[in-house]
Amino acid sequence: MRFLKEERLERVRCYQKIERQIRQMENEDEQEVLRLRYIKGLKWEEVALKMNYSRKQVHRIHSSALKSFKMT
Known part of the structure; x- marks a missing residue:
């Protein structure tokens, strides 16, 4: 049980770190693509819609976003 709590806490910390990094990106479209795809878990078609x-175009933005994304 303790292991599960620690694992959940680690996932929350990781999520928060990723979200902070996304917020620091300059391009809002890049931010939105990363959020919709990786935080909200939408499919590519749903992101585009x-x-x-x-x-x-969403894939182009995504490619650019990955180049801009810095995980420290």
Whole structure:
């Protein structure tokens, strides 16, 4: 039971760290793509629909976001 609590706490810390890093990114579209895909767990089609972009454009933004994302 203690192990599960520690594991959950570690996941929360990791989530918070990722969210902080996303917030520090300059490009809002990049932030949104990363949040929708990795924090909210949406599929690529859902991300594109929510952002009013084509799936191809979302993938371009995602690629750029990964280059900009810095995990320390």
